[in-house]
Amino acid sequence: QVQLVESGGGVVQPGRSLRLSCGASGFTFSNYGMHWVRQAPGKGLEWLAVIWYDGINKYYADSVKGRFTISRDNSKNTVYLQMNNLRASDTAIYYCARVDGEGANNWLDPWGQGTLVTVSS
């Protein structure tokens, strides 16, 4: 079955960096784009970034552009989120999700279980 598993979360000090990973299984990873979405404690969903199947086209939310970088390794069926200069406001559960659909008619399905990032001194 299709499965996404995030890892790499934890407690990190403000200003430091962290890299999240999302391992995929059950589908041909190299054929699909992948998203990162986060959810601060008690808050709603915030879309962060998407990388298309070939790893060339990437798009970001304004809130993380220049600090976060999405990448992928199709040989490892893994998508990454490199997060630099972390702030307390980056504290959240981070989810990866697969792009399904085509072109603008696309949606997030399925989602991983999430990994918690806490930015605190």
Next chain:
Amino acid sequence: DIQMTQSPSSLSASVGDRVTITCRASRSISTYLNWYQQKPGKAPNLLIYGASSLHSGVPSRFSGSGSGTHFTLTISSLQPEDFATYYCHQSYITPYTFGQGTKLEI
């Protein structure tokens, strides 16, 4: 960026009720609108894609409609497992954006 605004932010209802949640986009997004359900402590799950297409395995009591800037999610007869938070999401253009969520409570 396209802003997505859901209403209401929270809604109290009872089992068997018909409920409607509205999502408005700050500009036209055609039918590039999706709905997700999230239960406490869990990841979101896709309910509706393309404004009105029911995702596989989702009960038929869920339905979506709309185009342009105005969209609705309707649950025809609430079941106990439907009490959750619902989010709309536009995929028309990046940066993609979610609505702020609607919490459906008993």
